Amino acid sequence: MTRGQLRRMTELARDEGHQIRWEEARGAATAPLSTVRGLAPLLRAARRIVVGDPFSRYVQLLLTITRARDLVVVDDGTATMEFVAQLARGERLVRWHRSGGRPGPRELVFAPVSASARRRLTPGRRRSVEVFSAMPVADAPEGVRLTRNDFAWTRARFGPPRVAAGADLVGTSLVETGVVDLERYLAAVRDLARAYGATRYFAHRREHPDKLHRLATESGLEIVRPDLPLELIARRGPIGSTVLSFPSTVVHTLPLALTGTGVQVAVCDIDPAWLTEHASPRAEGFLADVTGTARDVHRVGADPATPADARPELPAQPGHDGRTVSGGRPTPA
Known part of the structure; x- marks a missing residue:
């Protein structure tokens, strides 16, 4: 990718x-x-x-x-x-x-x-x-x-995007870099998708196909493998009215790219219990700093409860600029 x-x-x-x-x-x-x-x-x-x-x-x-x-x-x-x-x-x-x-x-x-x-x-x-x-x-x-x-x-070159009802999830390579436990990560994604009615998962370019296959089969999420950086994909649209992410670059960049669109970016905290025994001693503090310094984002706990006014599921949207993975195998969008 x-x-x-x-x-x-x-x-x-x-x-x-x-x-x-x-x-x-x-x-x-x-x-x-x-x-x-x-x-x-x-x-x-x-x-x-x-x-x-x-x-x-x-x-x-x-x-x-x-x-x-x-x-x-x-x-x-x-x-x-x-x-x-x-x-x-x-x-x-x-x-x-x-x-x-x-x-x-x-x-x-x-x-x-x-x-x-x-x-x-x-x-x-x-x-x-x-x-x-x-x-x-x-x-x-x-x-x-x-x-x-x-x-x-980016804002001048692309968009503004069409904003769809529902939420999108943004993937991270924290499992691939040995920071977060795989099973904990999969469970957290499933919980977020269920709580916020997310149906699409934008994969990080370094995420392993086997992990994405499990996400697709266990959570029912449509896995999207973008062929452009996510900021450009989101600006071109369509994009969900809420974008959920773990601590990463996008919690800082997406609010800037999507200024004026009404899209809300939310960041899910990393529970220290999710960290692997091989994680760097600096990992917990660094990830907290990434989240704490982000502007214009909504904070989501590591164990999100289903909102009382659960959001409707995001319908499949044709024509997004990327490729989807169904069962771990890339297919044209």
Whole structure:
């Protein structure tokens, strides 16, 4: 799904006048070396570099090559909050859901590259650093410019959407990253769907097909696998009058993308009992912070009770921009 969404986004970028160069960086054993070798001359000559995920080892490796004096991080993911905090504290860049303790052998080998990338992402006399994000960022290092993404382009480019009665559920990859127990997650989704009359489940691009198959068969939800980021899908519509999510990026981005539509975004808290024994010690606090800093969202308890005025079920809506999964197998929408 990640590759499919990237392909679709390149089409939008071309429509906006950008030139695209697609690199198969993970296509074969020699692909990483080939990609780095091919991009090195461009990176050395560029005056400004715009990157996405600063925790990506690929991005960190490419940052060691560039001599650009203007670096911009564009990322609306929850990891942006942790990235800025780690940068301010001078810590090594580690994703929030990784378990604590000593770094593994691969991390030790890659440590010099990661340290070099962190230095390049730190502003100095000859280097400016900007973070462009919709996520709440606090305690940024001195010299880091913060620019808020208010999704103005998305609202101008798409919609407004048709708002349907009922609710939609947004999936998360917390099970796949080892943070939340699978059975607890499945039960929580079933409870939310029943309490709010949801009939569609927008899958996260990293969710495993087996898990989605169980969700479809056990909850009766229609599984939608979007081929564009959810903010664009929601803006194009149709979208439910209520969108339910667990702590994730969308509780910050969807209210911005859907401003003025009347759609209510609700976030379901993660019960600490749902966390696995392998979850990072930081997981509980980080997820609570993601929820607590979200604006214009409704809070839903970890064990939602059925509302007295239960909402009607959302009927199947043809023509949404994505693919559906029936019994775990993708079929055209």
